[in-house]
Amino acid sequence: MNQGQAGHANFLLPLLRPGMRVLAVGCVLPGHRGDIGLTTSLSTATHPLxxxxxxxxVEGLRQARRASELAAVSTIDFAASDPTALAVRSESVDVVYAHGLLDRVREPRRVLAEFARVLRPGGLLALSTPDWSRTRVKPRTANVDAALRGWTMLRRREGGDPAAGKHVEDWVRFAGFRDIRSRARFHAGTDYRQLARTIESELAEALSDSGDYMDPQLASAARSAWMWVRGGQGEVSQCWVETVAVR
Incomplete structure (x- = not known):
């Protein structure tokens, strides 16, 4: 649901130094396979990095690897790895960066504990985490509200938390990080009607997968999303919580 991904890493770029080893965890975003703008912005921030x-x-990584080859970016590697069990040695990296990851995982605290394991002492954690409860959608009609409520319920049933940004600072502190700095930033760029189409599609897919049972809440939300798609234009300003902490 996000456009202009590269700009989301801007808060981290001034903190990068030559020679650092950086992990970008969850680098393939849903709906953005092959888009390596965000990862490239990290790799080109300073040299060598x-x-x-x-x-x-795996397929998203293949497309990302191909895109980096076409762009002649030689400072990026890609590998398959679960965020709860990173295929990385303990205390071996300088920076762990995750954009739009903690809202999509079932066990964010376990993921953060794994980040702490692979970071060297004094290493940096940088997170960009959405908080959909604070996202601004205009006009915010009854159909928009109903569609967003249904989509939020669906995401939580699937194990994610669209309002993860609201809790991320507490999770980071629980994982043992220090010198935690966190702020909310609003990013424009998500298309109003495209957001509606994405929500409509995800709700419709969930209803289709449910078989004979038709969840009335999801069905009502899907109808509201259908109406939203066919409404007028609007604006979306998505809330992202940017967090930096020290291992």
Whole structure:
């Protein structure tokens, strides 16, 4: 649901130094296979810098690797790895960066504990985490509200938390990090009607997968999303919580 991904890493770029090894965990975002803009912005921030993009989406990683080859970016590698069990040695990296990951995983605290394991002492954690409860959608009609409520319920049933940004600072502190700095930033760029189409599609897919049972809440939300798609234009300003902490 996000456009202009590269700009989301801007808060981290001034903290990068030559020679650092950076992990970009969850580098393949849903709906953005082959888009390596965000990972490239890390790898080109300073020189030399080695960035490794990790994800569980093998096909997405293949497309990202091909895109980096076409762009002649030689400072990025990609590898398949689960965020709860990173295929990385303990205390071996300088920076762990994750954009739009903690809202999509079932066990964010376990993921953060794994980040702490692979970071060297004094290493940096940088997170960009959405908080959909604070996202601004205009106009916010009754159909928009109903569709967003249904989509949020669906995401939580699937094990994620669309409002993860609201809790991320507490999770990071629980994982043992220090010098935690966190702030909310609003990013424009998500298309109003495209957001509606994405929500409509995800709700419709969930209803289709449910077989004979038709969840009335999801069905009502899907109808509201259908109406939203066919409404007028609007604006979306998505809330992202940017967090930096020290291992």
């Amino acid at each position: 080695h960035v490794v993009g990790l994800d569980t989406d």
